[in-house]
Amino acid sequence: MTVQPRPSLAACPACVAAPQVPVEAPPTEARLALSLPGIHCQACISTVERALNAHPAVHSARVNLTLKRALIEAEPELRAADLIPVLAKVGHEAHELDLAALATTGSDRAGRDLLMRLAVAFFASMNVMLLSISVWSGASDATRDLFHWISAAITFPAVIFSAQPFFVNAWSALRVGRLNMDVPIVLALVLALVTSLWETALSGEHAYFDAALTLTFFLLAGRYLDYRTRAVARSAAEELAALEVPRALRLGDGGAQEVPVAELAVGDLILVRPGGRMPVDGEIIDGQSELDRSLLTGETLPVYAAPGLAVSAGEVNLTGPLTIRATAVGEDTSLHRMADLVAIAESGRSRYTSLADSAAKLYAPGVHILSALAFVGWYLWTFDIRMALNIAAAVLIITCPCALGLAVPAVTTAASGRLFKRGMLIKHATALERLAEVDTVVFDKTGTLTAGTPQLTNLHDHATENLAVALALAEASAHPLSVALARAARDAGIAAADVQQIAEVPGHGTEGMYQGRVVRLGRAAWVGAVQGRQTAAWLDVGTGEAKPFLFTDALRPGAAEAVAALRAAGKEVLLISGDTVGAVEELAARLGISKWVAEALPDEKSARVQKLTNRGHKVLMVGDGLNDTAALAAAHVSISPASALDAARVASDIVLLGQDLTPIAEACSVAQKATRRIRENFRIATLYNVVAVPLAVAGLATPLIAALAMSTSSITVSLNALRLR
Amino acid sequence: MSVLAYLIPISLFLGSVGLVAFVYTVRSNQYDDPEGDSRRILNDDWDDKPRPD
Numbered sequence: 001m002t003v004q005p006r007p008s009l010a011a012c013p014a015c016v017a018a019p020q021v022p023v024e025a026p027p028t029e030a031r032l033a034l035s036l037p038g039i040h041c042q043a044c045i046s047t048v049e050r051a052l053n054a055h056p057a058v059h060s061a062r063v064n065l066t067l068k069r070a071l072i073e074a075e076p077e078l079r080a081a082d083l084i085p086v087l088a089k090v091g092h093e094a095h096e097l098d099l100a101a102l103a104t105t106g107s108d109r110a111g112r113d114l115l116m117r118l119a120v121a122f123f124a125s126m127n128v129m130l131l132s133i134s135v136w137s138g139a140s141d142a143t144r145d146l147f148h149w150i151s152a153a154i155t156f157p158a159v160i161f162s163a164q165p166f167f168v169n170a171w172s173a174l175r176v177g178r179l180n181m182d183v184p185i186v187l188a189l190v191l192a193l194v195t196s197l198w199e200t201a202l203s204g205e206h207a208y209f210d211a212a213l214t215l216t217f218f219l220l221a222g223r224y225l226d227y228r229t230r231a232v233a234r235s236a237a238e239e240l241a242a243l244e245v246p247r248a249l250r251l252g253d254g255g256a257q258e259v260p261v262a263e264l265a266v267g268d269l270i271l272v273r274p275g276g277r278m279p280v281d282g283e284i285i286d287g288q289s290e291l292d293r294s295l296l297t298g299e300t301l302p303v304y305a306a307p308g309l310a311v312s313a314g315e316v317n318l319t320g321p322l323t324i325r326a327t328a329v330g331e332d333t334s335l336h337r338m339a340d341l342v343a344i345a346e347s348g349r350s351r352y353t354s355l356a357d358s359a360a361k362l363y364a365p366g367v368h369i370l371s372a373l374a375f376v377g378w379y380l381w382t383f384d385i386r387m388a389l390n391i392a393a394a395v396l397i398i399t400c401p402c403a404l405g406l407a408v409p410a411v412t413t414a415a416s417g418r419l420f421k422r423g424m425l426i427k428h429a430t431a432l433e434r435l436a437e438v439d440t441v442v443f444d445k446t447g448t449l450t451a452g453t454p455q456l457t458n459l460h461d462h463a464t465e466n467l468a469v470a471l472a473l474a475e476a477s478a479h480p481l482s483v484a485l486a487r488a489a490r491d492a493g494i495a496a497a498d499v500q501q502i503a504e505v506p507g508h509g510t511e512g513m514y515q516g517r518v519v520r521l522g523r524a525a526w527v528g529a530v531q532g533r534q535t536a537a538w539l540d541v542g543t544g545e546a547k548p549f550l551f552t553d554a555l556r557p558g559a560a561e562a563v564a565a566l567r568a569a570g571k572e573v574l575l576i577s578g579d580t581v582g583a584v585e586e587l588a589a590r591l592g593i594s595k596w597v598a599e600a601l602p603d604e605k606s607a608r609v610q611k612l613t614n615r616g617h618k619v620l621m622v623g624d625g626l627n628d629t630a631a632l633a634a635a636h637v638s639i640s641p642a643s644a645l646d647a648a649r650v651a652s653d654i655v656l657l658g659q660d661l662t663p664i665a666e667a668c669s670v671a672q673k674a675t676r677r678i679r680e681n682f683r684i685a686t687l688y689n690v691v692a693v694p695l696a697v698a699g700l701a702t703p704l705i706a707a708l709a710m711s712t713s714s715i716t717v718s719l720n721a722l723r724l725r
Numbered sequence: 726m727s728v729l730a731y732l733i734p735i736s737l738f739l740g741s742v743g744l745v746a747f748v749y750t751v752r753s754n755q756y757d758d759p760e761g762d763s764r765r766i767l768n769d770d771w772d773d774k775p776r777p778d
Contacts, residue, residue: 042764050770065761112751119751123744127737143729150733 032072032080033097035243039068044092051090052083069097097242111227117162118220124158125213132210136704148200151209155193163189163216165223181360181405184367185219188396195393206390211397211706218714219405226409229416233427237655241646248279251323268326272317274478281333282324284309288507289320290479294446295625295645297578300553301535304507304523314626314645319479320506354430355678356408363404371395374697394701398692403713407681410721415674418724423658424667431653434637435671437618441566442609444623445577445587448641450553454481454535456488458550466547468497470539473510473521476502481537482510485549517542534582552586558662563591565665576600576608578627606630622664624648639664677724681717688713
């Protein structure tokens with residue numbers, strides 16, 4: 001952009017004389033976003049804003065309490081990682097958000113657009129209603145004509161602007177030769193406007209301008225509710241994705257450099273620190289460590305990693321730093337190839353027809369036929385085309401799916417809102433309806449029923465001295481088993497023994513000198529023991545055989561309750577895991593699940609889900625790993641925890657935001673209640689039609705009756721939906 | 726009934742003032758953070774002097 005001399009707009013001579021401040025600053029500002037899950041009050045807002053604004057590199061910071069987020073304008077070299085400790089110091093937890101993944105601004109335009117149309121429809125319908133009430137209460141002759149003409153002048157532009165979404169939808173359905181809910185709506189609107197205008201021109205008694213506008217308003221309200229529900233879910237899902245900022249350490253000439261994962265190329269050398277996740281598929285060329293593959297395969301046992309081993313994106317490096325050479329990046333990684341499986345599985349699900357669609361399929365042709373019959377019948381009876389057209393319009397308006405348009409969105413909004421408060425995010429529009437039909441629940445083990453953190457089981461099998469040595473060795477390592485061992489030993493009141501020269505041998509364990517002997521804590525093969533069926537770390541104190549510390553996976557909070565509640569509700573519960581037979585059997589026994597499958601490969605998982613579906617079961621799949629994605633997509637409806645891989649979250653319909661699994665059982669019952677309410681709403685709407693349609697066909701319907709039927713049915717339906725909260 | 730000639734335009738005008746005001750609030754992002762805005766008014770940081778920027 002070229003900088004042009006700006007003309008001075010100042011009016012006073014002193015301002016002209018004063019040196020002009022450059023108004024347009026060069027765009028050096030980095031936009032950063034932080035997620036602040038803990039903020040909840042006005043004091044939090046000011047603490048966070050003051051702390052951020054006090055940082056020298058920050059230009060301005062603003063907190064959004066509704067989204068629990070802070071947006072920061074700052075110097076380009078400032079990183080979110082520099083600000084997180086600043087906020088930690090004032091007592092606020094913060095996480096970096098990837099701004100590229102937060103594309104809410106674009107989609108929010110659609111919501112704003114709908115809101116604008118809703119406002120115009122409301123304004124116009126209220127004004128026309130005022131005029132119509134005067135007509136109904138007895139305005140006649142020239143006054144009535146005047147009121148009708150003013151109503152027409154308000155209604156035409158308002159409907160043309162506000163009802164655009166219906167026109168567009170109806171046209172796109174008609175173009176491919178289908179009928180949807182919008183076709184009768186548009187037909188009713190057009191017919192009502194045309195006949196009303198004709199009547200007005202002939203100084204007629206009945207005009208349906210108010211009905212056309214109220215119809216538009218109620219239907220738009222339904223659309224807006226529907227949009228809001230999905231926008232809330234989408235923005236929360238986006239936030240989950242944005243919390244994983246994809247960066248990697250690329251080794252170049254000047255040492256390691258942090259780059260976005262998207263910039264990595266095949267052949268790049270990448271450093272993966274302990275605790276880090278593999279950004280790409282590759283081969284280890286340097287370093288020794290252990291890998292946690294549980295998110296990909298469901299195995300809980302860490303795998304030994306040495307140069308030459310192939311690694312896949314998504315695996316977690318546990319102990320030592322590894323250098324890998326990228327063999328596949330971006331779309332080609334095994335993580336992304338899984339998307340093909342998901343796409344195949346999803347094609348089966350798209351066959352589901354929502355309740356609203358099936359209602360529309362019955363409803364739309366019925367209304368058209370009824371209205372056409374009324375027209376033909378009255379025309380043949382009286383040969384008065386004006387009267388026949390009037391009656392046809394009245395039939396269409398009275399039967400118009402005003403309440404039907406509100407029936408589903410009002411219920412799903414209320415139900416989603418209630419479940420969101422309990423920590424469940426309903427991502428898919430028809431997820432609730434499908435959840436209500438579920439009779440079989442399939443759980444994944446690792447990371448879903450279990451928390452993925454190991455728990456020591458045989459502390460009391462060991463002598464206190466050995467425990468003291470093990471504690472000293474375990475404290476020197478960040479390996480999950482060591483951390484769990486150290487925690488368990490400290491809780492039992494053990495003090496660490498005086499072990500000298502402790503060193504971690506990446507990929508094997510830790511060793512040190514104790515009373516002149518070499519002591520080791522680590523993998524079975526390293527200390528000369530044989531690995532059993534259970535996850536174990538082995539302690540060798542140099543006197544006799546190595547002894548195992550056995551671990552099980554800690555249960556996720558609420559796992560037992562969720563399984564019990566689902567079984568109590570008469571659902572069949574299955575456990576399908578990629579982990580070893582021993583581990584799965586033990587967990588199944590602990591939770592009382594009688595049907596389980598171990599060592600299942602990803603396509604086996606989805607095949608089993610498919611088989612259950614073919615046998616007529618409606619399957620709910622709960623899983624978190626990459627090996628679950630195909631099964632998640634193949635199931636009738638699916639849930640994944642927030643800790644799941646991005647791919648799994650995308651494939652599932654519902655995301656569980658907290659750690660606790662208990663809401664799953666509640667969600668099923670809420671979904672059943674919601675579906676019951678939707679059906680009730682359809683029945684209420686039909687009942688109003690059954691009462692009003694004979695009047696309309698008989699030619700007895702007045703605009704007043706139309707307005708009353710429409711408003712009362714819409715309000716009853718909305719109130720019925722609110723009972724869910 | 727000639728009073729209608731004044732009253733109808735007046736009611737339409739008042740209604741459209743409301744509509745325009747609503748459109749203005751939507752366009753100026755006043756619904757982006759309803760919770761935060763309702764809390765910010767309780768903030769006493771700039772009670773004594775206006776915020777410098």
